[in-house]
Amino acid sequence: MTDTLDTFRHETRAWLEAHCPPEMRQPVRSEKDACWGGRNPDFQPGQKEWMDAMASRGWTVPDWPTAYGGGGLSPAETKILREEMAAIKARNPLNSFGISMLGPALLKYGTEEQKLDYLPKIARGEIRWCQGYSEPNAGSDLASLATSAEDAGDHYIVSGQKVWTSYADKADWIFCLVRTSKESKQGGISFLLFDMASEGVSTRPILLISGYSPFCETFFDNVKVPKSQRVHEENKGWDVAKYLLGHEREMISGMGLASTGGNPLIEGAIATIGLDHDGRLADPLLRAAIAAFEVRSQAFGAMSERFIDELKAGRAHPAQPSMMKYYGTELNKTRHELQMAAGGSDALEWESAASGGGREARAWLRTKANSIEGGTSEVQLNIIAKRILELPA
């Protein structure tokens, strides 16, 4: 067993060394550095080679079954792969809501036909997905959503509006919560998949405080969706939605971790402030704040490892993703506050070449949404209080 794993580690190390392009070993500095794939990809040098190489082994989704484009790796092998990727500072080969959110839900709730149809395309990065959840009047109270899907025989007619749809203007397909019954709030929701190129779909990007528009308003005007594209039973979409939200929270919680490849906070602080003759950061109060943060950040790194191990072994509390989401996003906001303090007025430049077009400032503002999207911090605390601590209603 241990011998087999040692062999796997050696082979993995050699393969990664041979196939990971040098550009893909540089730290991720902005959202543009992430590879999203899709029908209209915007690849930077090295991204496509890296994504394709990993996908050829099923390693964009190492623990999915090989029949669906995965690597078929055991939890122990998956962990080794991640460790070896981290060791060479390899970037994530493919960022995808298909991998982090829809895939796990399809594996649990999809029909065999749906799994064979959608999962391999997700694994290869051929289809970029977006998530149609929030609506103007359904935010924290998501189950009050109103986008309607009327029964029209072998298909539904979908009408309504979604909001905060991440990258809807760049996505190829959407996984979308719709109302199929008004009889029951949570029990009248269904989970549909459809092509964003369908007639009647339109998107309008929302300009955010960061100056970017990663989110859209998405409109559906009598969009025809075949019933074969519904996941799980009609009016049981809330089960799928909740399951998927658990995975979304895991993904967002990962933002609290230091990025692979260097530590921009510490490197940035040393660059602007410098070290004193004892080798300490020359601003003692900022140094103390960073050090206290780093203790929490490294402890949370251990927590993430523990959480994943427990999840794979079926030992995690079902509401534990809420804790991970809460802690990870709050940490990430703190990290960027400290990065702004470390960067000083250099980090305030919004357009200059030196600032990478305001990279630091825009990333800082972007993190403010972390504790809102995917369920606010306050919603997570409610869930922890009720489901884990079992405090009275």
Next chain:
Amino acid sequence: MPLYLSDDQTALQDTIRDFVAEQAPVSHMRALRDANDATGFSRALWKSFAEMGFTGLLIEEAAGGLGLGHVEAGVVLEEIGRNLSPSPFLTTAVAAVAALKGTAHADRWFPGILAGDTVAALAIDEAAKHRDTIALKAERSGNGFKLSGKKQFVTHGHVADLLIVAARTAGNAEDADGVTLFAIPKGAAGLTAAPERLADASLAARLEFDGVEVDADAVIGEVDHGRSPLDRLLRAGRTGAAAELLGVGGGAMDMTVDYLKQRKQFGTLIGSFQALQHRAAHLYSEMEVARAAVLKAQQLLDAGSEAADSAVSVAKAMTAMATTLSVQEGVQMHGGIGMTDAYDIGFYMKRARVLAEMFGDANFHADKVARAAGY
């Protein structure tokens, strides 16, 4: 290795949980305090730890111990923390054993530790704050050394059968080299130990070495190279203190959450108030993260990893921060009753403060983390 307890470790945890809760619950500690006990712990309890094999937990099987690691030692310490049990387990079975293991002293001291007859104390600190500096002088004298200087915060120091003393044999207080670690038996001439009762009712001695003469064979490891056994001692002690803090913080949190489910005000359970629910949920999150940090440090230590040092500092700092929060929230959410001596939550607050200080506080370890990262 997955980052959770194995089946064997969980079974051990069940055994220890029952054992400590039965033999040394908080009422045991309260009784010792009320009796103004001069030893600081129960020798009978230490004997029963030995009968269970716990005192030899870190000692190799060939030498009569259980041959287990820091994860298992942490399992014991967490229950000691949860029950606030006064015990020489951390200083003796964890820190002293880690220092003596593999040295010529093992044969001499391990049988007594295994039998539950020997208690060890650690004479490391020389000032109110734990530091890396060692100034207490050990000068060559005849066939051995003569020690002069002071130590403080030496838990069990007034009753210990074995004192592990960090001393300076060369160079300046700040130097890494020139430190020598000594194993000194009870009753050395010229050594006075004044026990002081601390806020948590435990006893820690102030030691004065007035030309204390020891043989050359009292040296642990090599002369001038005592940092190596001292680092082993500190790594084990810090990780152990972190595990004990986890028990203190977890115990205080459990008491508090229970109280929120019982106490009524305004005609309703106070645990239904969102203001308190959010604070309790935040506390839970901090304690969970601390638990992961401790297990990570223990596993790395057991694996002999180079990354262990940094993980140990993270674990000690994180548990100090999380448990400090736990005991503060505990007293606050208990309200007035939390301020009374009759209620146990205050004991948790006091014990947490002592453990937070032991082997370096959160600031000391955050500084270490920063140093290791080059800032």
